[in-house]
Amino acid sequence: xxxxxxxxxxxxxxxxxxxxxxxxxxxxxxxxxxxxxxxxxxxxxxxxxxxxxxxxxxxxxxxxxxxxxxxxxxxxxxxxxxxxxxxxxxxxxxxxxxxxxxxxxxxxxxxxxxxxxxxxxxxxxxxxxxxxxxxxxxxxxxxxxxxxxxxxxxxxxxxxxxxxxxxxxxxxxxxxxxxxxxxxxxxxxxxxxxxxxxxxxxxxxxxxxxxxxxxxxxxxxxxxxxxxxxxxxxxxxxxxxxxxxxxxxxxxxxxxxxxxxxxxxxxxxxxxxxxxxxxxxxxxxxxxxxxxxxxxxxxxxxxxxxxxxxxxxxxxxx
Amino acid sequence: xxxxxxxxxxxxxxxxxxxxxxxxxxxxxxxxxxxxxxxxxxxxxxxxxxxxxxxxxxxxxxxxxxxxxxxxxxxxxxxxxxxxxxxxxxxxxxxxxxxxxxxxxxxxxxxxxxxxxxxxxxxxxxxxxxxxxxxxxxxxxxxxxxxxxxxxxxxxxxxxxxxxxxxxxxxxxxxxxxxxxxxxxxxxxxxxxxxxxxxxxxxxxxxxxxxxxxxxxxxxxxxxxxxxxxxxxxxxxxxxxxxxxxxxxxxxxxxxxxxxxxxxxxxxxxxxxxxxxxxxxxxxxxxxxxxxxxxxxxxxxxxxxxxxxxxxxxxxxx
Numbered sequence: 001x002x003x004x005x006x007x008x009x010x011x012x013x014x015x016x017x018x019x020x021x022x023x024x025x026x027x028x029x030x031x032x033x034x035x036x037x038x039x040x041x042x043x044x045x046x047x048x049x050x051x052x053x054x055x056x057x058x059x060x061x062x063x064x065x066x067x068x069x070x071x072x073x074x075x076x077x078x079x080x081x082x083x084x085x086x087x088x089x090x091x092x093x094x095x096x097x098x099x100x101x102x103x104x105x106x107x108x109x110x111x112x113x114x115x116x117x118x119x120x121x122x123x124x125x126x127x128x129x130x131x132x133x134x135x136x137x138x139x140x141x142x143x144x145x146x147x148x149x150x151x152x153x154x155x156x157x158x159x160x161x162x163x164x165x166x167x168x169x170x171x172x173x174x175x176x177x178x179x180x181x182x183x184x185x186x187x188x189x190x191x192x193x194x195x196x197x198x199x200x201x202x203x204x205x206x207x208x209x210x211x212x213x214x215x216x217x218x219x220x221x222x223x224x225x226x227x228x229x230x231x232x233x234x235x236x237x238x239x240x241x242x243x244x245x246x247x248x249x250x251x252x253x254x255x256x257x258x259x260x261x262x263x264x265x266x267x268x269x270x271x272x273x274x275x276x277x278x279x280x281x282x283x284x285x286x287x288x289x290x291x292x293x294x295x296x297x298x299x300x301x302x303x304x305x306x307x308x309x310x311x312x313x314x315x316x317x318x
Numbered sequence: 319x320x321x322x323x324x325x326x327x328x329x330x331x332x333x334x335x336x337x338x339x340x341x342x343x344x345x346x347x348x349x350x351x352x353x354x355x356x357x358x359x360x361x362x363x364x365x366x367x368x369x370x371x372x373x374x375x376x377x378x379x380x381x382x383x384x385x386x387x388x389x390x391x392x393x394x395x396x397x398x399x400x401x402x403x404x405x406x407x408x409x410x411x412x413x414x415x416x417x418x419x420x421x422x423x424x425x426x427x428x429x430x431x432x433x434x435x436x437x438x439x440x441x442x443x444x445x446x447x448x449x450x451x452x453x454x455x456x457x458x459x460x461x462x463x464x465x466x467x468x469x470x471x472x473x474x475x476x477x478x479x480x481x482x483x484x485x486x487x488x489x490x491x492x493x494x495x496x497x498x499x500x501x502x503x504x505x506x507x508x509x510x511x512x513x514x515x516x517x518x519x520x521x522x523x524x525x526x527x528x529x530x531x532x533x534x535x536x537x538x539x540x541x542x543x544x545x546x547x548x549x550x551x552x553x554x555x556x557x558x559x560x561x562x563x564x565x566x567x568x569x570x571x572x573x574x575x576x577x578x579x580x581x582x583x584x585x586x587x588x589x590x591x592x593x594x595x596x597x598x599x600x601x602x603x604x605x606x607x608x609x610x611x612x613x614x615x616x617x618x619x620x621x622x623x624x625x626x627x628x629x630x631x632x633x634x635x636x
Contacts, residue, residue: 141532141559148529148530151531213466213467213470215438222540244540245434247568
């Protein structure tokens with residue numbers, strides 16, 4: 001029955017692949033800057049600002065992949081650039097917790113080795129994605145949290161900042177007003193490189209006004225972030241709790257690996273058939289270079305490119 | 319090829335089901351008290367102590383299920399009893415961190431609703447599994463960490479203890495000597511109740527001498543803990559990082575759900591075909607009441623029972 005529903009839902013999935021494509025692309029990349037209630041009547045200049053930022057981050061990844069760089073290098077650089085951009089709820093633009101602080105989470109995964117690194121509850125690390133990568137590469141662990149994660153960061157020389165670095169006028173106002181919009185932003189990137197390897201990376205400032213050391217799906221491998229060369233790389237954004245309980249990123253990969261569903265069918269089945277309406281969305285790239293950009297909220301900041309000339313930047317269903 | 323390997327490996331899986339069984343049992347339960355290097359020449363009295371503890375916890379769950387109690391009630395009570403038993407690395411018997419403190423993690427999941435709760439890095443909560451359950455039932459979140467999780471615990475009235483409660487002579491000696499044995503213990507329980515609902519619960523004191531706020535697979539839904547009425551309930555124990563990168567609990571469930579493998583085949587494929595030798599093991603129960611108790615280490619403290627009269631308590635491959 002789930003598959004009958006799927007057939008009806010597939011029309012909603014985005015199909016960015018050009019019709020004239022021949023053979024799989026030798027690299028592909030997709031990124032998101034959060035999904036949620038994104039007002040269609042946003043001022044044109046603001047929407048243009050988002051598009052420019054998304055395009056700039058996309059091009060950082062595209063250039064790395066074009067010159068034969070690794071997918072791991074590409075997703076790290078893209079997410080790092082979005083963490084440094086105050087438009088997105090990650091790094092610099094992180095939202096406020098209930099206590100008026102910032103607690104950042106990030107994760108990265110290498111589809112070739114299943115190596116992964118994740119960090120939760122950071123307060124002084126400028127680029128959480130760089131610390132996640134160091135956890136993967138310089139520690140025997142995969143998940144570190146809070147002050148312990150920051151102590152590890154210092155021991156391996158990652159850049160730290162005064163917590164004031166994350167104070168931004170816009171996020172402070174959102175927090176004061178408990179604005180619904182952008183409450184659950186995230187940034188993420190997935191890539192396939194010319195060596196045939198997949199990688200995924202995700203970073204977030206979490207949920208506006210969050211309490212009690214709440215951790216969302218981002219640092220939970222298999223929920224917000226997953227990559228496996230046998231199937232695909234996935235980065236999610238939306239209501240984290242729903243993505244954890246449904247192991248969304250792993251579920252898309254499992255449907256590709258075990259049910260042999262095409263990537264876009266798998267992604268649409270999970271986002272439209274399993275998640276609740278308005279929960280969010282995801283970007284994914286398969287080992288064959290297929291790209292899926294799927295969401296069930298009013299919009300998702302997103303961009304994608306591949307070796308066959310695809311270049312897409314979008315916010316709503318457009 | 320993976321399935322060719324599987325055929326050879328299946329001989330290693332444990333088959334606790336009595337040969338004369340007819341029809342699926344209407345309840346089933348399995349638990350573990352950790353997998354790892356368990357010396358075969360352990361003093362007989364010590365082994366007997368483990369067997370007695372395992373049997374006692376098993377009977378707590380068995381009685382709940384027999385009288386029509388829920389799987390959620392059974393796994394909570396079983397894990398709570400093992401947390402209170404200093405033999406196991408969870409609750410009272412938690413191992414020491416590098417700093418000489420204790421940091422406990424736990425998770426619980428309801429297969430009927432996909433409701434889940436998880437906590438990481440607790441220092442003053444007597445029974446982490448009870449707090450995980452309160453996160454599931456009394457908060458909109460699924461994962462809380464550190465001091466924030468403890469503040470939530472206080473707000474909902476969970477029992478707290480002085481951190482000294484977790485000081486035990488045996489764990490202190492292990493920590494001082496950096497003993498290899500029991501470095502990675504965990505307790506967990508899975509159950510199917512007479513209403514057809516599955517549940518899983520896991521709790522741990524973590525890794526002896528752990529640093530940097532390291533978090534293992536226990537509170538990572540899909541890694542150490544997973545339950546879904548569509549497939550099975552799984553609780554894992556072993557080298558947490560390997561269970562996270564392979565989303566082990568979710569992978570067993572995905573093989574049952576999408577590949578339609580029998581539970582024991584799915585569990586054996588993941589433990590013997592995907593994990594590395596000596597990584598650990600898992601207990602699982604399917605929605606049909608099948609039980610899998612699979613490990614690739616020298617032993618796993620474990621027990622199982624079902625409505626058809628199965629009652630098993632074991633440590634090694636015996």
